[in-house]
Amino acid sequence: MNDGRAPGGQALLFLTDEQLRKGIEAMFFAYRGFTADPDRILDERGYGRAHHRAVHFISRTSGTTVNNLLSILGVTKQSLNRVLRTLIEDGLVESRVGKRDKRERNLFLTDAGEELERALSDAQRERMKAAYREAGPEAVQGFRAVLEAMMDPELRRRFNRLKDDVS
Amino acid sequence: MNDGRAPGGQALLFLTDEQLRKGIEAMFFAYRGFTADPDRILDERGYGRAHHRAVHFISRTSGTTVNNLLSILGVTKQSLNRVLRTLIEDGLVESRVGKRDKRERNLFLTDAGEELERALSDAQRERMKAAYREAGPEAVQGFRAVLEAMMDPELRRRFNRLKDDVS
DNA sequence: CTTGGAAAGTCAACAAGGCTGACATAAAAT
DNA sequence: ATTTTATGTCAGCCTTGTTGACTTTCCAAG
Incomplete structure (x- = not known):
């Protein structure tokens, strides 16, 4: 058929619409694969994707405040709080009163939290690695x-800021 | 230092873990962008993502049966049925009794359904096109x-079958 | 022709995880 | 002293997923 390359060798x-549609469907099916393995682990332990996201970003930016987490996750505080509360009750997350600003809560994973995070991200990384x-x-x-x-520009900035944080 | 290529010239x-983690987070943020535009349109019209998915695949494989749609979407028939019912009631989808097998229902978009589908996929394609x-x-x-x-192997086969269907 | 089973639809009940709105508290900022 | 900010919490709603039970329709095999 056509490999998308012009005679000069430069790809065009x-x-x-069909090409784009395939991209859209690829996103849809791939995202299912992307979440499938963590979903299984979460299900075994009685958690959901919302817990995964919280645990991931607390691990990622250890000591983050609730407000910061909210803006990364893009949900309401009520929604996050429900998830956070169960994680704290279950001893996976620790919430410490802020040093400088005592209104803030700094969030950390406990050892058990780290263990869950590792299980989840190991599974997800394996999938990603195999695909790569x-x-x-x-x-x-x-x-x-x-x-x-x-990405939306705002999230993109956030994503790149996250990238720089670590590594 | 190292350009990621082995002596033989083959890229390594x-x-x-950091590289993979960035890929994982990129997936997360990108998927948000991917669904953002359709979500806005759906919200205006009182629909959700589930409606989008149904409308998309009915448009994609016009005349598909409920069972086929179920296996593509990976939800229960009760879940799909709730969505399908509202779409039929609202006159966006038509359900015709199967010709060969009268137990089956063949699903089609009405003109109004096509209109919604176009609005949704136009928005999503625009995003995809800009990113490309x-x-x-x-x-x-x-x-x-x-x-x-x-993708999961099963979904991947399904995805490739879909690809061939059209185009 | 009867009957088993597949396809589809429906009802009920439940859970996760979004949302809004209202309100409480503590602490920082003005 | 007052206002603003950060957090938490209660109540209630919606969407969209689930399971289980049951019915109707109808093809196909005995």
Whole structure:
């Protein structure tokens, strides 16, 4: 058929509706795969995706405040609080009163919390690693580039700030 | 230091936990962007994502049966039925008794249904198109390759079958 | 022709996880 | 002293997923 490359060797974009539609469906099916493994683990332990997200970002930015977590996750405080409360009750998350500002709560994973986080991210990383291996290194660059370009500008800034935080 | 290529010229993947974690977070934030525009449109009209998914795949594989739709969407028939019922009541979807097998229902979009589908997919395609443009043609190949590799095998087969159906 | 089973639909009940609104408290900021 | 901010909590609502039980329709095999 057509490999999307012009005679000169430079790849062209055939952004037909069909091409785009396939991209959309690929996103849909891939996201299912992306969440499938953690979902199984969460289910076993009586948690949901909301818990996963909280645990992930608390692990990622240890000591983060509730407000910061709220703006990363993009949910209401009531929604987050419900999840956070169960995690604290279950001893997976510790909430410490802020040092400088005592209104704030700094959130940390306990050892048990770290253990869950590791189980979840191990599973998800394995999936990601396998996909990266299959697709090849060039593909990984492209994958990341398109994903980043697809984010809302505000979230994109947040994403890049997160990237810099660690590593 | 190291450009990620082995002496032989073949690129290597440095799949550090950090690299993979960034990929995971990129998926998370990108999916939010991916659904943001349709979500707004759906909200205006009093529908949710479940309606979007149904409308999309009915448009995609017009005349599909309920059972087929169920296995694509991966939800229970009760869940799908609730969504389908409102779409039929609102005159967006038509359910015709099967010709060969009268137990089956073949699903079609009405004109109003097509209109909603177009509004939703126009918005989503625009986002996708902009991301593709920004990332460049090479990136698009990689994006698609990684997404496909990330799917569950069963869904991947389904995805590829869908691809062939149309186009 | 009867009957078993598949396809579809429906009812009821429940849970997770979003949402809004209202309100309480403590502490910082003005 | 007052206002604003950060957090937490209660109550109630919605969407969308689940299970289980049951009915209707109807194809197909005995």
